Amino acid sequence: MKDLCFLKSSLIAHRGVHNMEVPENSICAFKIALKKKYIIEFDVHLLKDNTVIVFHDDNLFRMTGINKNLCDCTYDDIKNLHLKNSNYKIPTLDEVLRLINGKVPIIIELKYDRKVGLLEKEVSKLLDNYNGLFCIKSFNPFIVRWFRKNRPKYIRGLLISDKHRTIIEKLCQSFIAGAICKPDFISCNYKLSDNKQILKYMKRIPVLAWTIKNGKNYQKYRDKFYNLIVENIDKL
Secondary structure: OOOOHHHHOOOEEEOOOOOOOOOOOOHHHHHHHHHHOOEEEEEEEEOOOOOEEEOOOOEOHHHHOOOOEHHHOOHHHHOOOEHHHOOOEOOEHHHHHHHHOOOOOEEEEEOOOOOOOHHHHHHHHHHOOOOOOEEEEEOOHHHHHHHHHHOOOOOEEEEEOOOOOOHHHHHHOOHHHHHHHOOOEEEEEHHHOOOHHHHHHHOOOOEEEEEEOOHHHHHHHOOOOOEEEEOOHHHO
16 A cells, blocks of 8 residues: 655645746756755656656746757757756756655656656656655656556656547547556645546545645635645745
């Protein structure tokens, strides 16, 4: 039986503790979260040379001003880029794991730019030797299924959105997705708090809600979910 209690040991810092001066998914954002002892949630992508980086978007433009897809980049292409005109650069997963080093739990969201199995293998190589509490999650049930088959001891979560932008996201809204990957927890948009499917999941497994950004929503949803993934933590 997997112990998921660490998922409610503190609030969950969405992409670290970031603000206008501190970019999301940056080493500084993670250092602030570490200092405050928050659970840290972040995103990972696979570059063309199989380097795993911590970054949310599949394109560099929003965070760096460079209009290029990550799957077309090597680490050499991106290593000197600065995040949002700051002095901070895009970290690798290896850097972030060495920084956190088990001090707080982490939640890693895997994006899906390429064939399922490529990013998952590279992430597993690093997590197999990681000494700390962690779990993985994804919108793609086939990514979660990969971990179910290849790393069954990992705690794995399925992300569910309130929107159907892709076939994958539509699939995630059905119980077929749960049957495919058998998640240990669900992470959903907080707007789904009264969704019948989510309420059914709540009877069986923990459900985390994203992304709470103000005190009003924090008060409204804090008791409806197992835990909350938040921004602007100090203002809640």
